[in-house]
Amino acid sequence: MPTPTLQHGDRPDGQGAHRFTILHIAQSSGGGVARVVADLAARQKTRGDRVVVACLPDTRLSTAAAQGGAEVRVWNARRSPGPALLKEAADLRRIVDRVRPDVVHLHSSKAGLAGRLALRGALPTVFQPHAWSFEAVTGPMAVATVRWERTGARWAHRLVCVSDGERGQGEAAGVHAAYTIVRNGVDIGHFDSTTAPSRETVRARLGISASTPLVVCVARLCRQKGQDVLLAAWPSVVDRVPGARLVLVGDGSDRAALAARAPSAVSFAGDVADPRDWYIAADLVTLSSRWEAGMALAPLEAMACSRPVVVTDVPGAREFLPPRHATDCLVPRDDPAALGGKLTHLLADRASGRALGKQAHDYTCRHHSVDQVVERMYAVYGDAVRAWTDGVRPG
Known part of the structure; x- marks a missing residue:
């Protein structure tokens, strides 16, 4: 087994002669x-x-x-x-x-x-x-x-x-x-909404009408991420926000089972190398996880893109949300009714969504680069x- 060459007191920052x-x-x-x-x-x-x-x-x-x-x-x-x-x-x-x-x-x-x-x-x-x-x-x-x-x-x-x-x-x-x-x-330079393509440009590229109320979930399709709960919540959203569309971005072991139960207003985008366009196209981004490491990347990336996020209250979730998000955008785990209610409220109240998105962008740039x-x-x-x-x- 080799012995580390870094000596006690050396700075492992690549700034000196020693290469870490x-x-x-x-x-x-x-x-x-x-x-x-x-x-x-x-x-x-x-x-x-x-x-x-x-x-x-x-x-x-x-x-x-x-x-x-x-x-x-x-x-x-x-x-x-x-x-x-x-x-x-x-x-x-x-x-x-x-x-x-x-x-x-x-x-x-x-x-x-x-x-x-x-x-x-x-x-x-x-x-x-x-x-x-x-x-x-x-x-x-x-x-x-x-x-x-x-x-x-x-x-x-x-x-x-x-x-x-x-x-x-x-x-x-x-x-x-x-x-x-x-x-x-997250890579602020890449996801920063102030330098990324416009919502209109991205929606045209993705084939989505500018007027469509759009919710996006970016995550592996598996039990952990709770897309089954999101699908259970979605009919109530469409009932109250006509024309609303949900896009699941990602792939995984549960794709076939989720597709079999998905309502017609749900699309599967599959795995994508870079989800930025989907964040920019969305009116809001959601993640209905049953558990997380405490800080999933997708909500942070979405917030850098100035999008409000609705996430489940798993351990650690409150720690990465701006103050107003922590009170307005958290829902209990495995609760389709609560999730559907939050999504409906933010889709119907675009002004609140934009304000939350602006707060999310500023907060992420300050704290999560x-x-x-x-x-x-x-x-x-x-x-x-x-x-x-x-x-x-x-x-």
């Missing part, structure tokens, strides 16, 4: 995780660091990472744990030996599992769950997953959560770790390396 080598590892190679990793990698590369991303080949993440200047190493790993886990961990160990990183940043549950098994604290290790794995399962699997997270926490020098709510979930489950909160950020995330993550890396060099080893 960062290894990002992720099995999740699409959706929000891919955008987080790709954004981090690209900006760390511009600071002069050597950045390596280990992920599935021929995916959105591998392509974006390469375009951002990162080295890409192939890590073939399945989404769920199984018989191949030990081989996946051994493959990661070989990648680490070749890269010789100063710090390893593990993203999401599968990389967190395989990576911590492979390293066991032998290098400065940062784990970022991007939503706890035990939130996605029930019964004996949930018990086993919690036990693993408690054990695995010993092998991470820093555990990064995106919200106080996500950290609270971990602590409540008995996952004791060196936590740091780094709230999600990806550049702010990068600065905070460098501090996390520095803490992890110092803990490693000072002998504060997990386990």
Whole structure:
């Protein structure tokens, strides 16, 4: 196992003679995780660091990472744990030996599992769950997953959560770790509504009438994201806002089941590389998740585009919303009636929607730039390396 070259007290910011080598590892190679990793990698590369991303080949993440200047190493790993886990961990160990990183940043549950098994604290290790794995399962699997997270926490020098709510979930489950909160950020320059194409231009490009009341949901089509609740709420919206249209942007395991029950006023746009046009075209954006990491990217991107968002009150959701959004735009989980009521109100009251959108844009630009995330993550890396060099080893 290589020894980190960063010395205690060095600044891992790419500004000095030392070039910090960062290894990002992720099995999740699409959706929000891919955008987080790709954004981090690209900006760390511009600071002069050597950045390596280990992920599935021929995916959105591998392509974006390469375009951002990162080295890409192939890590073939399945989404769920199984018989191949030990081989996946051994493959990661070989990648680490070749890269010789100063710090390893593990993203999401599968990389967190395989990576911590492979390293066991032998290098400065940062784990970022991007939503706890035990939130996605029930019964004996949930018990086993919690036990693993408690054990695995010993092998991470820093555990990064995106919200106080996500950290609270971990602590409540008995996952004791060196936590740091780094709230999600987005590429303001790309999503900023003041520099993006106009709503009229985008709607013409997408084939949507300028007068159509439009709600957009950008998310993987799966139980976590709760599109079934959104579909259950939608008939009540159309009853009160004639001509309203809902577009689900994304793909996933539940697409066929959702399409089979979708009303006629619902469209499926499929997976898109860049959802910006859909945010700009929308009158409002919604996310009806049953659970999240505490701060999903889609609402932040929509707010940067000056769009109001209606989201479920999952742990951490209130933390990324502007004050008025936190009172006017949150709904309980699994409550179609409440969701439909909020959507109807904002579609019918365009002035309130525009005011909320303006507040959302200003708030996101101030508090949720990806550049702010990068600065905070460098501090996390520095803490992890110092803990490693000072002998504060997990386990």
